[in-house]
Amino acid sequence: MHELDFNGGADNARATGTFSDQWKSKLDRWMTNPSLYRFAISNPITRWFAQRRTQKIFDLMAGFVHSQVLLSCTRLKLFSILRQSPMGMDELALKCNIEPAAFQRLIFAAVALKLLEFRSGQRIGLGPLGVPLATHDGILAMVEHNHLLYQDLLDPVAFLNNAWDGSMAAYWPYAHASGQDITRRAADDKVTRYSALMAASQNFVIQEILSAYDFSEHRSILDVGTGLGRFISELALKEQHLKLQLFDLPPVLNLAKETLAQKSLTSRAQFHPGSFVDDALPTGSDLITLVRVAHDHPDSVVRQLLQKAHDALPPGGVLLIAEPMASEPGDEALGDAYFHYYLLAMGAGRLRTPTELSLLLAQAGFRHIELVPNAMPIHARLLIGRKTQCLPLFESK
Numbered sequence: 001m002h003e004l005d006f007n008g009g010a011d012n013a014r015a016t017g018t019f020s021d022q023w024k025s026k027l028d029r030w031m032t033n034p035s036l037y038r039f040a041i042s043n044p045i046t047r048w049f050a051q052r053r054t055q056k057i058f059d060l061m062a063g064f065v066h067s068q069v070l071l072s073c074t075r076l077k078l079f080s081i082l083r084q085s086p087m088g089m090d091e092l093a094l095k096c097n098i099e100p101a102a103f104q105r106l107i108f109a110a111v112a113l114k115l116l117e118f119r120s121g122q123r124i125g126l127g128p129l130g131v132p133l134a135t136h137d138g139i140l141a142m143v144e145h146n147h148l149l150y151q152d153l154l155d156p157v158a159f160l161n162n163a164w165d166g167s168m169a170a171y172w173p174y175a176h177a178s179g180q181d182i183t184r185r186a187a188d189d190k191v192t193r194y195s196a197l198m199a200a201s202q203n204f205v206i207q208e209i210l211s212a213y214d215f216s217e218h219r220s221i222l223d224v225g226t227g228l229g230r231f232i233s234e235l236a237l238k239e240q241h242l243k244l245q246l247f248d249l250p251p252v253l254n255l256a257k258e259t260l261a262q263k264s265l266t267s268r269a270q271f272h273p274g275s276f277v278d279d280a281l282p283t284g285s286d287l288i289t290l291v292r293v294a295h296d297h298p299d300s301v302v303r304q305l306l307q308k309a310h311d312a313l314p315p316g317g318v319l320l321i322a323e324p325m326a327s328e329p330g331d332e333a334l335g336d337a338y339f340h341y342y343l344l345a346m347g348a349g350r351l352r353t354p355t356e357l358s359l360l361l362a363q364a365g366f367r368h369i370e371l372v373p374n375a376m377p378i379h380a381r382l383l384i385g386r387k388t389q390c391l392p393l394f395e396s397k
């Protein structure tokens with residue numbers, strides 16, 4: 001039996017009352033009237049709105065082509081080649097071993113998408129959106145990895161009934177195994193692959209956490225689901241006073257050990273192999289971090305995990321969750337569509353709003369739950385909860 005959360009509350013949370021419903025029904029009837037389009041494009045003010053809406057719908061329809069143009073540029077290494085210097089179309093086509101006329105179509109498409117741009121002397125250079133791609137290997141790794149997701153989505157309706165049977169789900173062995181099976185299924189080369197991908201894509205997340213949260217009040221940190229240990233080692237280099245504890249499935253933790261050894265951090269670290277489904281979390285740290293971990297798991301597992309984190313912390317200790325989160329009703333939806341589908345294809349977890357995560361934190365006993373503001377919420381948002389210092393009897397509600 002496959003376990004996927006069904007969030008029955010989402011629709012209610014987004015409903016805004018009967019008056020608004022009536023108004024929206026009226027608007028629907030008006031907007032879907034075929035004569036409205038003719039009126040909208042005949043008038044300069046409404047034309048602007050109609051053009052914008054048409055462009056957005058066109059972009060939705062063309063999204064797959066856009067992502068394949070991006071993938072082609074990535075596979076042909078155009079961003080790293082053009083980072084060295086702009087180049088003529090023929091020379092570039094020859095270097096990429098693509099027939100020039102077809103290659104030209106790719107270049108035109110990439111220029112239209114602002115990935116590349118034309119420079120003087122009929123040369124091609126990096127466009128405004130190509131610059132970050134030439135600079136961050138993590139984005140390129142995700143572009144390549146998304147190919148797996150898009151393969152699973154080839155029949156998008158069938159996908160909804162068997163999302164957990166596709167290549168993405170196979171890529172993440174821990175997402176749908178339980179007990180000893182998690183460790184067994186994680187103990188192969190898939191672990192190395194997913195850990196490397198996580199490490200490559202983690203730079204932005206690390207930057208968000210390190211620049212938004214003040215670690216100076218803590219003396220020891222336990223990073224649960226540490227992956228290759230990239231986050232905790234970057235943090236350790238910045239905050240020299242911190243002791244380090246790392247927890248992950250045994251084969252993954254072996255990879256993290258290597259990372260810490262390379263950065264000469266082993267003497268400050270304790271390594272705790274285990275599964276948070278079966279094992280308690282180690283005590284001794286006044287800060288526990290879950291970086292991109294909770295969203296991989298259903299509520300039942302997250303409840304256990306948060307409870308174990310609460311048990312492992314001393315009074316006053318903090319739990320920090322950092323991961324992409326769903327937008328709250330009424331807020332701009334940043335990466336919601338992508339992350340909802342990505343996590344569905346993984347087969348177990350889900351994207352939660354800060355409010356949903358706060359509720360789970362509160363149920364585990366955490367108090368003083370708050371979002372830590374950060375610069376780029378599309379990479380991750382940060383939510384903290386504190387284990388109260390009061391005796392339960394005197395705890396404020």
Ligand SMILES: C[S@@+](CC[C@H](N)C(=O)[O-])C[C@H]1O[C@@H](n2cnc3c(N)ncnc32)[C@H](O)[C@@H]1O
Nearest residue numbers: 174198202225226227248249275276277291292
């Ligand atoms: C999406 S990765 C995130 C890794 C790292 N924190 C990052 O942001 O790059 C999730 C991590 O949780 C670990 N994990 C998954 N299930 C686990 C379990 N039951 N017990 C311990 N670790 C687990 C995985 O091995 C993996 O390293």
